[in-house]
Amino acid sequence: MxxxxxxxxxxxxxxxxxxxxxxxxxxxxxxxxxxxxxxxxxxxxxxxxxxxxxxxxxxxxxxxxxxxxxxxxxxxxxxxxxxxxxxxxxxxxxxxxxxxxxxxxxxxxxxxxxxxxxxxxxxxxxxxxxxxxxxxxxxxxxxxxxxxxxxxxxxxxxxxxxxxxxxxxxxxxxxxxxxxxxxxxxxxxxxxxxxxxxxxxxxxxxxxxxxxxxxxxxxxLPLPATIDEEVAIVSQRVASMSKALSLPAQPPALQEIRRVVAIFRELRSGSTEDGKSKVKSPSGTLSTAEAISVVTSGLALAAHFGDGTLKAADIASSMVGAIVKDPVQDPVVFREYLETVVKERDGWKDLYRACRDQMK
Missing domain, CATH: 3.40.50.300 (P-loop containing nucleotide triphosphate hydrolases)
Structure with missing residues (x-):
């Protein structure tokens, strides 16, 4: 073995x-x-x-x-x-x-x-x-x-x-x-x-x-060109890592992966996915590899301290850790993004509350 x-x-x-x-x-x-x-x-x-x-x-x-x-x-x-x-x-x-x-x-x-x-x-x-x-x-x-x-x-x-x-x-x-x-x-x-x-x-x-x-x-080697391409990469690598780590959790819903990827793409590009709003970018790179880490860490929390199903609260702590690198500048940038973008999206209130609570 x-x-x-x-x-x-x-x-x-x-x-x-x-x-x-x-x-x-x-x-x-x-x-x-x-x-x-x-x-x-x-x-x-x-x-x-x-x-x-x-x-x-x-x-x-x-x-x-x-x-x-x-x-x-x-x-x-x-x-x-x-x-x-x-x-x-x-x-x-x-x-x-x-x-x-x-x-x-x-x-x-x-x-x-x-x-x-x-x-x-x-x-x-x-x-x-x-x-x-x-x-x-x-x-x-x-x-x-x-x-x-x-x-x-x-x-x-x-x-x-x-x-x-x-x-x-x-x-x-x-x-x-x-x-x-x-x-x-x-x-x-x-x-x-x-x-x-x-x-x-x-x-x-x-x-x-x-x-x-x-x-x-x-x-x-460029960053993924589209959100669908990046979601596919994250999904594949998370599945592979979960198997290697023997995580006793349900595979993450595609919706949760898409939300993590969307946030990372918007913050690193400086604009929302629809191009209608500008947002400030934090100091970190917010790469695809970091998105994979956020989802995998969330799965570990769900498996060992939850019911095995990935939820917004499971990914919030890892997401905040990936985004907030500069303790002075980055919290301000992320709070503004949460209030002006995440809070206003349909079906994203759970993620907004989880990230906001994590930022306290």
Whole structure:
């Protein structure tokens, strides 16, 4: 029995990947588990000829995913760019799972990420005892991906210091990683490439050098274009998370999800859905990922402290927590929105009262 809270994509969706591979008769780039066409179908979903249902991992424009997949079939690396919550990491993981069968070769970018995370490190006990050797070398995920002809994921690239980012330049341009201590280099095997993610809001933190920018093809993952598209994303991910968490609650009514999504969309866009009224925006991003978190947290409250049915009171506390980030500005913005928009909507009085009470 698998006790992992969330399995890797290649494990969780192994039956879909196997079914796609069995029916995939299109050309595959070297070392790819599936053809680019099948990888795109895996991301966007379809029903195969044998009746196997491939669930959509990304709901959005097909061309965007086609460009991302085709980039990885070239010698250019892929940079997924977007505001927080646009599924950059999610798409990155599923691309690696479908193409390489392994999404675990991952470098997590932070302000403290060192050069060894991108290149290689050393087992210092062996290094001191034996000197530089293959046994003392600790390969980075990128070095492993180069040796094995797989994809490596680099999360939050712009969070890393600039000098660490630039270690990628030689790797991406020359497809080689020098190891001067051993007097040799690691040459990338066919199939190697890099998928990086970066946050639009991090521009100015550690911007990419022009030399590194030229090594990437940038694909922007936008926020969902319509409320129906965003509701579908939230519904799908909440169902998946509820199953993983074994929440003993009824699936949330579509109406509750739609209300959460509508509020988030209106507050981040600065106008009501019908375009008739302007509203002030809070300091947070109010992304699709945060809407998923609000509904999931509400389900947990309903399951463990209610009757198992998601109600307005269950989602109010999480919603207020997601919206009110700045303790000075955001409460004023949200109270005004509650009084001028939510209070006046038919059938929304329960949500208005629950959020108002939570704001006291």
């Amino acid at each position: 698998n006790t992992a809270l969330r399995a890797h994509a290649e494990t969780d969706y192994a039956h879909e990947l196997t079914a796609l591979g069995a029916q995939d008769d299109r050309p595959r780039p070297p070392q790819w588990k599936l053809s680019p066409w099948a990888v795109t179908d895996y991301l966007l979903g379809k029903t195969l000829a044998d009746g196997t249902v491939i669930t959509p991992k990304y709901i959005g424009d097909r061309r965007t995913i086609e460009v991302a997949v085709s980039t990885l079939a070239t010698d250019r690396a892929l940079l997924l760019l977007g505001v927080p919550g646009t599924a950059k990491s999610w798409v990155s993981e599923h691309l690696a799972a479908a193409i390489s069968g392994d999404s675990t070769l991952l470098v997590q970018g932070t302000a403290g990420t060192g050069e060894e995370a991108m290149r290689y490190g050393w087992n210092y006990a062996r290094l001191i005892a034996e000197g530089p050797s293959d046994a003392a070398l600790v390969p980075s995920p990128i070095m492993r991906a180069m040796r094995e002809g797989r994809l490596c994921r680099v999360e939050e690239l712009t969070r890393m210091p600039s000098d660490v980012q630039d270690t990628l330049i030689t790797i991406l341009s020359e497809k080689t990683l020098p190891v001067p201590e051993l007097g040799r280099e690691v040459l990338a095997a066919k199939g190697f490439n890099v998928i990086a993610t970066a946050n639009n809001r991090d521009r100015g933190v550690n911007e990419l050098s022009s030399a590194l920018q030229r090594r990437f093809n940038v694909v922007v």
